[in-house]
Amino acid sequence: MNRPSPDYDVIIIGAGPAGSLASSLLVQQGYSALVIEKETFPRFSIGESLLPQSMIYLEEAKMLKAVEEAAESLGFQYKNGAAFIANDQYSDFNFSEKFSAGPGHTYQVKRAHFDQLLANEAENQGADFKFGCLLTSLQLEPEPVLTIQTEKGISEQLTARFILDASGFARVLPRLLDLSQPSDFPVRSSVFCHIKDNISDTDYDRNKILIETHPELDDVWFWLIPFSDGTSSLGCVAKPEYFEQLTTADTPEALLDQAIAETSRFQTLLASSTKTSDTRQVTGFSSNVKQLYGRNFALLGNAGEFLDPIFSSGVTIAFKSAKLATDILNKQFTNQPYCWQTEFAEPLQQGVNTFKAFVNSWYQGDFQNIIHFKDAPTEVREMICSILAGYAWDKDNPFVQQPERRLQVVGGLCAS
Template sequence: MNTNTETETTAGDAVDVAIIGAGPAGAVAAALLRKAGRSVLVLERQHFPRFSIGESLLPQSMEYLEEAGMLQAVVEAGFQYKNGAHFISGDRVSAFDFRDKHTAGWGTTYQVERGTFDNLLIGCATKAGAEVRFGHAVRTMQTGDAPVLDVEDEAGHAYRVHARFVLDASGFGRVLPRLLNLESPTRMPTRAAIFTHVQDGIPFGATDRNKITVAVHPGHRDVWYWMIPLAGGRSSVGCVAEAAFLDAPEEVRDARLRELIREEPTLARLIGDAPFLMPVRHIGGYSANVEQLHGAGYALLGNAGEFLDPVFSSGVTIAMRSAHLAVQVLLRAFDGETVDWQREYDVPLRKGIDTFRAFVERWYSGELQDIIFYPHQTESIRRMISAVLAGYAWDESNPYVADPVRRLNTLYEVCSQT
């Protein structure tokens, strides 16, 4: 089956850009490249639609959907409208409306079932002229100025793809980091999530369905829940904690998540015994990192390069931002310009990732929770925090982007002293 030898591999295809993975990063990159007239081949190991988490988008992502020519399709798809986030810790409540923020731009977005959403985006890329092959897995890569991919389809047929450049948008599959041994230690602790969908039956007005709910466990500040209202009366519900806290055999995961839901008063009231629509799923060890987001003939997009944590729903936004930046650099290179991938792609992308990282780390330490629930918030600072939570983690006119660690540390000192 896994035959990649010269004698058993067909001559294959030649293309400007080969993209590994058909998720949001791959779809947006493909559409942007097709707008510029470049030939694109997308290789996706799975078949769409397929289930994925990361269902609560951030408003910043709408800019990239618009740029890629996908906005109308998304708006017309009937997804659940989203305008903010609702944080809960015991009797403390803090709601952020993303339309009220420091940074100009989109303040609303959607909460989506990712199987439908991702299928919609890659469909838009196909309509733009990208070729997409589902059920095709990349087995090896030869790096360099003319990279070569060895690919195998589900029937065991192996063939070769010659590309001018390769973009890895394989998400948690992390194809090139695995094949090229690019992995490096992540600074994030090993956490896990258990989650499902419910038919929530929440009465009208009992909660704001236009916001994601993030609730803190009453006994553990580093354990939190999400409730993401979706269209059609469904909600995505999950719990995130260090891996040992959620460790349970598969056969009792449903009971474990139900128990956790009942321990948090707001979710117990809103979800309670609402029926699970699928077996409870588990994902762990998802935080990942690499030393560089690029190499000879390739660049890593989104989760294929680095993933932090699901708490602020930053994954899809980072994925789309990476596609936007990488395509800009790549098109200039194709036009004959000398480009510096480190300076023009890696460093700018990591600026926003590091902003999110500062927020994530302080969420789990409890410092950001004290900031978010602080009762005497300054409106201008609140709008700066709101902008980052809305995905605008690259806007350096925002002090909490320009210098997030120092600013958050100082803000916490103020909030903890009064």
């Protein structure tokens, strides 16, 4: 007996960047895709500083033009690099001066607007979206069957050939399938908000994300992500113990204020700033999973592994995973040879491991020594710049081939 045709070729959980990009790539290949999202857009999300590598995937999904055309009206800030401050020592990297080929600029975006824009574009291309829907049950075999509940409490059952989990920090399938496992990173906490920055300093470069290290604690750092409308995203990342010792602060807002008061550059730069959003705190954001794919499912972006926000790698990894997964699904659906391990998990993990090595090196101090070493050879700075720009899959870059060893050696030379 022939089974009835599924409702969709692919159902995607989550309408963030990975979900929208995956749905776009699928419908362009002629497949039906549904994205289910528990929240109603637009909604706030962190992860606002994109990397130039992301522009390649946006262009392939035919979304880049829409992003560029909407940039000014939505407050997206042109971004051409990254700047770092430690004990008043300033160092910056221009993405145009990188080792790898590819775009040398991107945007810093308000995710509420950015995610809504991508979802709208994917929907215009033919993907279906259901917002305000909660996944209540899931069956993966023999074919995926999902039960969702709308905001009005109405239940609906849907079938598909495959499930992609792009649920981000919600990590829907890892929770349902018991795939979560502890991250390799220590538990860290972040406090953050949006501000009207009122920055008047003419030396401040709004085209770059600015990272400042605490003057006494190398593993405590602060971000300032400017937008083109005069607002910025402001945050601090540290182990929970750091925030606990800020004894006069008992709310996220007070924690952030007191932490900023311990900086050198930020407190001066933001002396006239005012908050435009609630201050939020997130603890234990790093995550890992036992596997990235299985029978009739795969995990995209943060639903799989999230490292740390220091190098803004989240959206780039999300886009890369969506691209890899949709390419394999096309092979799978057209009866071509395919392998999720060698064509998805391993190549995705290669770039993740590169970012991971850089994150570890940052907190160990080697990478901080490298970026603030004034006499670093030009070719080394260009290779480092490529990773900061998101080109963590460029195997021609020696810092992709052997990231841990090279960072340790170069970091030691820069410290001596």
